[in-house]
Amino acid sequence: MFPDSRFSKPLVIRYQQGIGLPIALFVITVLALLVVGMAQLQQATGQSVSLQIQSQRAFYAAESGAQLAVAGVLDGGNCAAVPASVNFSVNALKGCRAELQCSVTAPLPIPGNGSNRVYTLESSGLCGVGDELARRVVEVRVR
Numbered sequence: 001m002f003p004d005s006r007f008s009k010p011l012v013i014r015y016q017q018g019i020g021l022p023i024a025l026f027v028i029t030v031l032a033l034l035v036v037g038m039a040q041l042q043q044a045t046g047q048s049v050s051l052q053i054q055s056q057r058a059f060y061a062a063e064s065g066a067q068l069a070v071a072g073v074l075d076g077g078n079c080a081a082v083p084a085s086v087n088f089s090v091n092a093l094k095g096c097r098a099e100l101q102c103s104v105t106a107p108l109p110i111p112g113n114g115s116n117r118v119y120t121l122e123s124s125g126l127c128g129v130g131d132e133l134a135r136r137v138v139e140v141r142v143r
Contacts, residue, residue: 050132051132051134054127054128054132054133054134055134055136057092057093057096057125057127057128057134058096058125058126058127058128058134058135058136059125059136059138060092060093060096060125061088061093061096061097061098061125061126061127061136062098062123062124062125062136062137062138063123063125063138064086064088064093064098064125065086065098065099065100065123065124065125065138066098066100066121066123066138066139066140068082068083068086068098068100069082069083069100069102069121069123069140070121070140070142073102073119073121073142074142078104079102079103079104079119082100082102082121083100084099084100085097085098085099085100086098086100093127095127095128096125096126096127097125097126098123098124098125098126099123099124099126100121100122100123100124101121101122101123102119102120102121102122103119103120104117104118104119104120105117105118105119105120110143116143117143118141118142118143119141119142119143120139120140120141121139121140121141121142122137122138122139122140123137123138123139123140124136124137125137125138
C-alpha cells in the first residue's frame with residue numbers, strides 16, 4: 001500500500017532551493033516600474049499636447065487681431081480706428097483675446113501709389129489661464 005522507501009529517494013529539506021519567489025518578486029517590481037514610467041510619460045505627453053494647442057490658438061488669436069487692426073487702419077486712415085483689445089467668442093478661439101497696438105512713423109519718401117505713412121501694428125494673442133497661458137505676438141506694417 002505504501003511506497004517502499006528502498007526505491008524512493010529521501011527528501012532532504014536543506015538541499016531544496018526556492019528561486020521562484022525571488023524571481024517572481026523581481027519581475028513584478030520591474031513591471032511595476034515600467035507601468036509607472038509609462039504613466040508619467042503619458043501624462044507629460046498629454047500636457048505637452050495641451051500646451052501646443054493653446055499656443056496655436058494664441059497664434060491664431062494674434063493673427064486675427066492683426067487682420068482686424070489692418071482693416072481698421074485701412075478703413076479709418078489712422079490709429080484711432082484700431083481697437084485696444086478684442087475678445088473672441090467663436091468656438092475655436094473662445095476664451096482668447098488679442099491686445100492691439102498701433103504706431104505710425106513720420107511721413108517717409110516712399111515711391112508709388114499710397115500713403116507716405118507706415119503704420120506698425122502689433123497684436124498679442126493670449127489664450128488660457130495660469131500655467132496654461134500662451135502668448136504669441138504678430139507684427140504687421142501697413143502703408
